[in-house]
Amino acid sequence: MWFKHLHLYRLHGAPEMPPEALEQALADQASQPLGGTQARRLGWCAPAGRLGSGHYLHELQGHRLLSALRQERLLPASVVREEVEEQVSDIESREGRKLTRKEKTAIKEQVTETLLPQAFIRSQKIDLWWDTRRNLIGINASSRTRAEDVLDLLRETLGSLKVTPLATQALPIRAMTTWLGDPESRPSDLELGDQVELKAKGDDGVLRARQVDLDSDEIQQLLASGRQASKLAVNLAGRLRFILHDDLALKSLRFSDALIEEADHAEDGDDALVRLETDFILMAQALSDDITRLIEWLGGEAETGRDSFPA
Structure with a gap:
């Protein structure tokens, strides 16, 4: 449970939403299995996993705990490149001409769509701490990009979310x-x-x-x-x-x-x-x-x- 990293954000005019309503809103944006050709997906999951009986929100003394599940298919660029090169070589040999950049791009897109369902899926749980008394959000993510992704999901869930990265007078x-x-x-x-x-x-x-x-x-x-x-x-x-x-x-x-x-x-x-x-x-x-x-x-x-x- 103990966070390893923290990106901090200040909430401005935090939306009023009681725990019961927030629980339902999180459930409406719950994580779903990746579709066959989906490269990545982000949705809410239960912070306690199965132990939490499906609860997407834990709130204690004004502190809220939420968790997002990020799923991503791992398709190495080298695998795609090798398949594309092979197909391009076969077509050029068969037709006796060089393919255009547009044609190569189309082949790459087709290869990617074909290989995606066979790719391994990597899952990452990203925890979010919401201090409702201090209007502060902290996200346990290794990069700010991952943290911003979770904020976007929270914004979509709540309908509105006005936040800025926490900033201080002294740099x-x-x-x-x-x-x-x-x-x-x-x-x-x-x-x-x-x-x-x-x-x-x-x-x-x-x-x-x-x-x-x-x-x-x-x-x-x-x-x-x-x-x-x-x-x-x-x-x-x-x-x-x-x-x-x-x-x-x-x-x-x-x-x-x-x-x-x-x-x-x-x-x-x-x-x-x-x-x-x-x-x-x-x-x-x-x-x-x-x-x-x-x-x-x-x-x-x-x-x-x-x-x-x-x-």
């Missing part, structure tokens, strides 16, 4: 660079980890370092040369560790042993569904508190333009 890249270069600037309950990514202002590329002392002279010399921290491993109050990215994404989340032990020792009566909900609420409360603290460290939340929201 994360500037704050991370300052924390890295000046220990006195670091908040009292923030500790640096042992990973960093440093970007150059010119064309010198990106330097990545793991398992290093971030207060070392080597790191300080790189900062003095004009490099900036675009990713930085941080530890918040000993409870949450992650890699902070320059777009405010939190990657490689790791929750403290104390929090995991609290979840392990909670009374669940060996009920897997109760266990999932216990893990979720403990995680959601920790994330909510620590994200609030992070926003404060970054100068507070930035105002965002509201004229460009998708409806």
